[in-house]
Every structure is written in C-alpha cells, then in structure tokens.
Amino acid sequence: MSTKKQQLIDCAMGLFYQHGIHAIGINEILKSSGIAKKTLYNHFESKEALVLATLEQRHHLFISWLSRCLENAQTNEQLAEQLFSALDQWINNKVEVLGEFRGCYFINTAAEFGELSSPINQLCQRHKLAVKALLKQALNDADDAAVERLFLLSEGIISTAYTCHDTDVVKRALKN
Amino acid sequence: MSTKKQQLIDCAMGLFYQHGIHAIGINEILKSSGIAKKTLYNHFESKEALVLATLEQRHHLFISWLSRCLENAQTNEQLAEQLFSALDQWINNKVEVLGEFRGCYFINTAAEFGELSSPINQLCQRHKLAVKALLKQALNDADDAAVERLFLLSEGIISTAYTCHDTDVVKRALKN
DNA sequence: CAAATGATAGACAGGATGGTCTACTTCTGT
C-alpha cells in the first residue's frame, strides 16, 4: 500500500472518529494531512470509499487489540474481568492505538447514515458481529446467552461512557 | 405554542431521527412540512435551536412512554420484565408514538457532534441520566449496582438492535 | 374599517462541499 494512501487513511480515521464523518470535509483531511486532492482521488474514488477504508482499518485495529486483551484467560470469570479492564483502559485514554476515546466508531458512524443497506452500515454491522464472535470463541463452554449478555453489557458500557461523558462506568458496573 | 412551530418540530423530529441531523437540510424540512422559511426563522433562531427543540420533545415523549411502561410492577423482577418487553415492542415498531425504530435518537445525535460541551450533547447526556433516574426510582430497594446493570443492558440492547439490524436481541438476551 | 400580526414564496448572499482537471515537479526502476 502506498504510503500516501496509508497517511490519508490514518488522518481521515482520526478526524472522522473525533468529529464525525459529515462534520469533516475532504478539504479538511487534505489540509491536515498535507496531501494533494488529486492524490486522494487517485487512491479513492470518492469520500465514501475513504470512509470505508477507515472503517476497515479500525475494524482490524480494534479486533486485534481486543483479542490481545482477552488472551490467556483461564476461566470465564477471568475473561470477563479482562474484558472490563480493557474497556476501562480504552475509555480512560490509556490505549494509544485506539486514540482519544469518543465512543465506538462503528456505532457513531452507523448513527450518521440512515440507509440501513448502505455499504457503510453493513461494515458497521459486520464489525459488531465479529466482536461478538470473538467473545464467543474466547468464552469456552459458555452458553450463547452468557455471550450475548456480556456483549450487550459492553455495548452499553461503551455507549454510556460516551453519551454520558462517564469515565467511571466500568468501575460502577463491577460493584456488586 | 403556535401550531406552525409544533408542526415544524414534529416534521423535523421525524426526518432527523430517520436520516440523521447532518443529512437533513433546512430546506428539506420546509418542503416536507410545507411551511415557509421565514416562518421557521421566526420561531427558531437557527437550525441548532430547532434540533434542540426536537431533542426536548423526544425527551418528554420517551420518558413518559417509558414510565407508563414501568408502572404497576410489583417486584423488581417484574419491572425488568416490563422494561425488556417495552424495548422489544419499540424495536419491533409496535410503539406508534416513538416512530419507526432507528436506535436511540440521543445516542445517534451525540454521535454526530464532536464537541462534548455543546448544548446538543448536554441535552443527550441529561436524557440518559433521566432514564437512569427513572429506573432507579422504579426499582424499589434495589442497590445502585442493580440499577446500573439494568441500565447498561438496555443501552446495549438499543444500540445493538440498531447497529446489527437485530430485532431479536431482547428475546435472546432473556434466554437463560 | 384599519392596523397589526403571522404566514407565504422565493430570490439572494456567502460560504462550504465533493469532485474534476490542468500544468508542473519529484521520485523510482531499469
């Protein structure tokens, strides 16, 4: 992959995630990255194609980060602990690769696009299913309902952390 | 409140919720409502003011719907049941006053606006806190952790129902 | 009746947007 193309994706990722996709114009990405407009349109046929590339990259980034966080858990309880600890770190900006926390990029992006069948929304859906599949695989022997519940809980945590500007959700959720 | 003003709020609410705020221009609202531009700017000083009015209205609508759903629960288990049943009906478009399900208007809106301290985001936050307060009040004697967990679970359900186009979340979440 | 109020239609301004295109420069592989 061309370095310019990668720079564009990285820069767009940051701006889109931080401010939302409709709020960021092509020109802002160009100015911020210092790359020429022609170069962008050499690599991407449209803004949407660039958006899809950022989603794709974030998807791999996130899944690989999360699966690393869940490694080596001995019991299901331990795995849940590791999951919540990972979320807590993310929410409190202690995970460099994920950037400054602003909720889930996929939830946020899906929220911006009404058309359910658009490629963008489909990617967001695929990402969430992949996260759920990762949990299922990590949770040995657990029934589907337990997986489901853990997944829903973490979705709630991520969403609430952002919408309520609540950096302590995880701690409170864990108190019994 | 002037009838024209109310019509504008209703119409804008529908379009914003269905397609997202940045995706809907003032002119679209005017065309769809058949109201003149001057009239809109007589009642609202800007698009943002109109957005805030729709959030305010949706907030009251939603809270009053939800509190009606939670009425008359005898036990905390029953209350949780009623909550999940309500979510299920909403997600499956059986609640007329809430319109065709497209996730949580407040989560979606917050996702579109990067500035955390903007009036729009503050309203979204206030709404979520009000929902949590409603749950806390409805759940007699329950500890804060139980309230928190129920709240996070429903946030996860709403978010997942939309992002994953998953109309069966509630059913699956309830299976033990 | 007359005055005030509220609504309408739509032109208009000023700026931003996504995207195309040209002319020029720099890098790279053989």
Add this chain to the structure above:
DNA sequence: ACAGAAGTAGACCATCCTGTCTATCATTTG
C-alpha cells in the same frame, strides 16, 4: 540517464447549505 509513475498546487464547477430579506397575502382584533 531517462521514461513513466506518482505527487503537488490549486483553479474551477456544480451543487448544496444556512440564513436574510422583500413583497405579498390572509386573518384577526380593536
């Protein structure tokens, strides 16, 4: 060294955006 590829700068286009303003019409109220 030289050809072709890749990048740059930015003018330009058509369209859309929010918001203002004028001129006209309808309704109500004193």
